[in-house]
Amino acid sequence: MSVVGTGYLGAVHAACMASLGHEVIGLDVDEQKVRLLSSGKAPFHEPGFDELLKEQVDAGRLTFTTDPADVADCRVHFIGVGTPQTSDGDAADLTYVDAAITNLLPHLGPVDGRAPLIAGKSTVPVGTAQAIAERIAPTGALLAWNPEFLREGFAVQDTVSPDRIVYGLSKDEAVAAESKAILDEVYADLLAREIPLVVTDYATAELVKVAANAFLATKISFINAMSEIADATGADVTTLAEAIGHDDRIGKKFLRAGIGFGGGCLPKDIRAFMARAGELGLDDTLTFLREVDTINDRQRVRTVDAARTAVGGDLAGRTVAVLGAAFKPDSDDMRNSPALDIAKRVQDEGARVRVTDPAAGAVLRARGSEFDVVDSVEEAAQDADIVLLLTEWRQFREIDPVELKKVAPAATILDGRNALDPKRWRDAGWTYIGIGRP
Numbered sequence: 001m002s003v004v005g006t007g008y009l010g011a012v013h014a015a016c017m018a019s020l021g022h023e024v025i026g027l028d029v030d031e032q033k034v035r036l037l038s039s040g041k042a043p044f045h046e047p048g049f050d051e052l053l054k055e056q057v058d059a060g061r062l063t064f065t066t067d068p069a070d071v072a073d074c075r076v077h078f079i080g081v082g083t084p085q086t087s088d089g090d091a092a093d094l095t096y097v098d099a100a101i102t103n104l105l106p107h108l109g110p111v112d113g114r115a116p117l118i119a120g121k122s123t124v125p126v127g128t129a130q131a132i133a134e135r136i137a138p139t140g141a142l143l144a145w146n147p148e149f150l151r152e153g154f155a156v157q158d159t160v161s162p163d164r165i166v167y168g169l170s171k172d173e174a175v176a177a178e179s180k181a182i183l184d185e186v187y188a189d190l191l192a193r194e195i196p197l198v199v200t201d202y203a204t205a206e207l208v209k210v211a212a213n214a215f216l217a218t219k220i221s222f223i224n225a226m227s228e229i230a231d232a233t234g235a236d237v238t239t240l241a242e243a244i245g246h247d248d249r250i251g252k253k254f255l256r257a258g259i260g261f262g263g264g265c266l267p268k269d270i271r272a273f274m275a276r277a278g279e280l281g282l283d284d285t286l287t288f289l290r291e292v293d294t295i296n297d298r299q300r301v302r303t304v305d306a307a308r309t310a311v312g313g314d315l316a317g318r319t320v321a322v323l324g325a326a327f328k329p330d331s332d333d334m335r336n337s338p339a340l341d342i343a344k345r346v347q348d349e350g351a352r353v354r355v356t357d358p359a360a361g362a363v364l365r366a367r368g369s370e371f372d373v374v375d376s377v378e379e380a381a382q383d384a385d386i387v388l389l390l391t392e393w394r395q396f397r398e399i400d401p402v403e404l405k406k407v408a409p410a411a412t413i414l415d416g417r418n419a420l421d422p423k424r425w426r427d428a429g430w431t432y433i434g435i436g437r438p
C-alpha cells in the first residue's frame with residue numbers, strides 16, 4: 001500500500017500499517033522529510049513513533065519516495081495530505097488533495113488484475129469524496145473515505161487501537177463490497193480485536209470526522225465559558241467540571257478549562273465546517289461554532305489580561321517565563337498553538353519572553369524564533385516577574401514550587417491549563433492564578 005502525504009497523520013499511519021505486516025511506501029513532495037523518514041528518523045516528536053519507524057524501515061517493510069511512479073504497484077493508496085484553512089477565508093484548502101489525486105492518476109492501473117483502492121484519510125468537507133470518486137472512475141480505481149481520529153501525543157496507540165474505524169463507501173453496491181473487502185484485509189488485525197467498525201456512505205464518513213471535532217471544540221469552549229462565569233463569581237470551574245462530569249451523559253473528558261484549543265485540526269476544522277454549511281445554504285445551522293471559536297480566542301486574551309494584572313498592570317519591561325510552546329503536551333506541533341500566541345501577545349506588549357518546551361523548543365530555535373528559547377524551566381524562570389504554564393507537559397506539572405522559587409523570587413505563576421495543585425504552590429509561597437479558579 002502507499003500512504004500519500006507523510007506528515008503527522010501519514011507517517012504514523014504508514015509505520016503502523018507496516019507494523020501490521022503490510023508492505024508500505026510513503027509518498028511525499030517534501031524531499032527533506034522523505035530523506036529523514038527513509039533513514040528511520042522521525043521529522044516530528046510523537047511518543048513511540050521513532051522506535052516504530054526505525055524498526056519498520058530496518059525490517060524493509062516501510063520505504064519512502066517522492067516519485068509517484070514508485071507506488072504504481074500498490075493495491076491501496078491512503079491519502080493523508082494536509083487540508084489547511086485557505087489563506088483568504090474559513091474553507092478548507094483542497095489544493096493538496098487535488099494534487100495528490102492528479103499525481104496518482106497516471107499510475108492507477110489494475111494490480112494483479114484487480115482495481116486499486118484509494119482510501120482518503122484527510123479531513124475534508126462533505127462532498128469531496130464523491131467528487132474524487134467521479135474523477136478517478138475512468139481509471140477503474142475504487143474510492144473509500146476512511147477518516148482518521150488519532151490524537152497527537154497518542155498517535156501510534158490511536159492508529160493501531162482506534163476507538164472505532166469508519167468506512168465511507170460508494171453507493172454502488174459492487175464497488176462498496178470490493179472496497180470493504182480490501183479495507184477489511186488492511187485492518188484485519190484490528191477487526192479481529194473487535195474494534196468497532198461503522199460502515200456508511202461517503203457523506204456520512206466525511207461528516208463523522210468534522211462532527212466529532214466540532215463536538216470536542218464545543219465541549220472545551222463550554223467549560224471555558226463556565227470559567228469566565230466562575231472568575232466573575234468566585235466559583236471554581238475545576239470543581240464544577242468534576243461535579244458535572246460525574247454525570248455519564250456529560251463525562252469528565254475535555255472539560256478542563258484553560259487557554260483553549262489549537263493545533264492543526266480543531267480550529268480549521270470547525271471553520272471549514274461552517275464554510276461548508278454556508279455553501280449548502282445552511283449558514284444559520286452552525287453559527288454556534290462561530291461562538292465556540294470566539295470563546296476560544298477570548299481565552300487567549302483573558303490569559304494575557306490576567307498576566308498583565310498579576311504584574312501590576314503593565315507587561316512592558318517585565319520578564320515572563322513561558323512554559324510550553326506546542327499546542328499540546330507530547331507533541332512539537334505548534335500550528336495555531338495557544339501557548340505561542342499568548343507568548344507573542346505578551347512580547348508585543350514589551351515583555352522579555354523566555355520560552356521553554358521539551359520538544360517544540362528545538363523546533364522553535366531551528367526555525368529562528370522571535371523568542372528567547374531556553375532549555376530548562378529554571379533558565380526560563382530565572383528572575384521572572386511571572387511564570388506562565390501554557391502547555392501541560394508532565395515535566396511542568398511535576399515542577400517543585402519550592403525549588404523554582406529559589407530562581408524566581410517574584411513567585412507568581414499563571415497556570416493556563418489548570419494543571420497544578422494551587423494549595424501546593426501557595427504553601428510554597430507562590431501567588432497562584434488559575435483559569436476560573438479562585
Ligand SMILES: NC(=O)c1ccc[n+]([C@@H]2O[C@H](COP(=O)([O-])OP(=O)(O)OC[C@H]3O[C@@H](n4cnc5c(N)ncnc54)[C@H](O)[C@@H]3O)[C@@H](O)[C@H]2O)c1
Nearest residue numbers: 005006007008009028029030081082083096099100122123
Ligand atoms: N495531525 C492530526 O492529529 C490529524 C488527525 C486526524 C486527521 N488529520 C487530518 O489529516 C490530514 C493531514 O494532517 P497532518 O497533520 O498530517 O498534516 P501535515 O501538514 O503534517 O502533513 C501533510 C503532508 O502532506 C504532504 N503533501 C502535500 N501535498 C502533497 C502531495 N501532492 N503529494 C504527497 N504529499 C503531499 C506534505 O508535504 C506533508 O508532509 C489533514 O486533513 C488533517 O486534518 C490530522
